Amino acid sequence: MSYQLLKENIRRNVNFSDMQIDEICSFFNTKTVKKGEYLLTQGSICKFEGFVTKGCFRIFIIDTKGNENILYFAAEDWWLIDTDSFMNQTPSDLYFQALEDSEVLIIQKADKERLYDQLPLVEKLFRIMSQKALAAWQKRLIRNHCLTAKERYQYFLNTYPNIASRITDRQIAGYLGITHEFLSKIKSKSLKN
Amino acid sequence: MSYQLLKENIRRNVNFSDMQIDEICSFFNTKTVKKGEYLLTQGSICKFEGFVTKGCFRIFIIDTKGNENILYFAAEDWWLIDTDSFMNQTPSDLYFQALEDSEVLIIQKADKERLYDQLPLVEKLFRIMSQKALAAWQKRLIRNHCLTAKERYQYFLNTYPNIASRITDRQIAGYLGITHEFLSKIKSKSLKN
DNA sequence: CGCGACGTTGATTTGCCTCAACGATTGTGG
DNA sequence: CCACAATCGTTGAGGCAAATCAACGTCGCG
Numbered sequence: 001m002s003y004q005l006l007k008e009n010i011r012r013n014v015n016f017s018d019m020q021i022d023e024i025c026s027f028f029n030t031k032t033v034k035k036g037e038y039l040l041t042q043g044s045i046c047k048f049e050g051f052v053t054k055g056c057f058r059i060f061i062i063d064t065k066g067n068e069n070i071l072y073f074a075a076e077d078w079w080l081i082d083t084d085s086f087m088n089q090t091p092s093d094l095y096f097q098a099l100e101d102s103e104v105l106i107i108q109k110a111d112k113e114r115l116y117d118q119l120p121l122v123e124k125l126f127r128i129m130s131q132k133a134l135a136a137w138q139k140r141l142i143r144n145h146c147l148t149a150k151e152r153y154q155y156f157l158n159t160y161p162n163i164a165s166r167i168t169d170r171q172i173a174g175y176l177g178i179t180h181e182f183l184s185k186i187k188s189k190s191l192k193n
Numbered sequence: 194m195s196y197q198l199l200k201e202n203i204r205r206n207v208n209f210s211d212m213q214i215d216e217i218c219s220f221f222n223t224k225t226v227k228k229g230e231y232l233l234t235q236g237s238i239c240k241f242e243g244f245v246t247k248g249c250f251r252i253f254i255i256d257t258k259g260n261e262n263i264l265y266f267a268a269e270d271w272w273l274i275d276t277d278s279f280m281n282q283t284p285s286d287l288y289f290q291a292l293e294d295s296e297v298l299i300i301q302k303a304d305k306e307r308l309y310d311q312l313p314l315v316e317k318l319f320r321i322m323s324q325k326a327l328a329a330w331q332k333r334l335i336r337n338h339c340l341t342a343k344e345r346y347q348y349f350l351n352t353y354p355n356i357a358s359r360i361t362d363r364q365i366a367g368y369l370g371i372t373h374e375f376l377s378k379i380k381s382k383s384l385k386n
Numbered sequence: 387c388g389c390g391a392c393g394t395t396g397a398t399t400t401g402c403c404t405c406a407a408c409g410a411t412t413g414t415g416g
Numbered sequence: 417c418c419a420c421a422a423t424c425g426t427t428g429a430g431g432c433a434a435a436t437c438a439a440c441g442t443c444g445c446g
Binding site: 168169170180181183184185187188 | 427
């Protein structure tokens with residue numbers, strides 16, 4: 001059952017009772033997305049949050065120079081969220097694109113508001129999730145300032161081995177904020193050491 | 194009264210009753226910090242969160258190369274939080290240093306836990322605060338990837354004029370992730386246009 | 387006054403980008 | 417199942433943004 005992964009993910013943050021967690025899960029619906037398809041595109045308002053149970057997504061932005069800049073990848077056990085657009089219901093800057101055939105558990109904005117009212121402990125759940133994410137983003141920015149591209153690449157390989165192994169180098173370069181040509185040169189130099 | 198700023202800051206996120214907001218404020222104590230002093234240093238466990246009512250702080254990290262890397266500035270109406278260390282009660286990577294004689298409203302870790310229990314709506318408050326912060330950090334990382342140092346400098350000046358005007362260029366360079374020499378060159382080139 | 391932190395400037399180096407070309411791999415339609 | 421296109425990874429030449437190192441004048445402060 002694909003809800004099992006979601007339940008475990010939630011329980012890692014807040015210890016809900018079995019009844020509560022079933023209640024929470026009942027707000028989510030399964031959605032399948034084929035490789036290459038988009039769940040969200042720039043300019044549209046994000047009305048849902050998702051939890052990936054199968055496959056892999058990239059969350060990216062196309063900047064004014066036309067470069068694809070990848071915020072993060074979401075494989076199994078990751079959340080698929082545009083915090084800004086979902087919270088403020090403003091047009092999104094982001095794209096959610098499936099890099100493989102994927103399955104996502106989806107909760108709609110209106111349902112999430114109902115869930116907050118119905119089960120106030122869900123506030124704590126998303127408070128903790130947001131704080132963990134916040135700490136991670138702060139550390140990532142520091143790494144971008146302190147580390148060279150090569151060091152960031154190696155950190156990525158070590159930290160997310162099962163994401164790195166299933167995506168192209170172009171995607172990794174987009175995540176690291178470098179060109180794919182330069183990533184290729186980093187790799188060839190690493191082999192010589 | 195220095196609590197007024199805190200009350201307004203909180204009410205911008207959750208509409209508490211007067212009684213509730215007084216209750217929340219009663220958990221905070223005033224602390225004065227002189228220019229140059231530290232409220233948190235690397236290696237210590239962060240047992241508090243703060244809200245700045247007067248003065249200005251820099252929140253920074255010293256990396257392995259000895260560079261001071263500034264995560265953000267906290268002047269009046271800003272929160273002073275090491276999310277990671279406070280949440281996990283692990284040794285902090287950060288320094289909180291006053292750049293001016295300052296005043297902070299402090300809430301201790303144990304008291305904050307009590308506040309969550311006593312007034313569950315506070316969960317929503319910090320959920321919303323964390324999500325707003327998260328969205329802001331994601332945008333900042335994107336700017337670091339897409340914009341040149343000059344463009345980031347101008348963005349900083351436009352976005353935080355009353356922080357930029359009261360700190361040294363060295364601090365701004367540390368925030369932008371560039372050397373202060375290069376920032377100086379950016380400024381001299383800007384004047385010629 | 388004298389010291390330390392600051393801002394500035396120049397010379398040099400380096401990390402990364404841009405552009406272009408090429409073979410290898412993957413995907414797709416006939 | 418093949419042919420072709422598209423995408424991918426690689427490599428090289430050249431250029432630019434930013435770092436490094438060093439020197440210097442200025443300012444605030446003890």
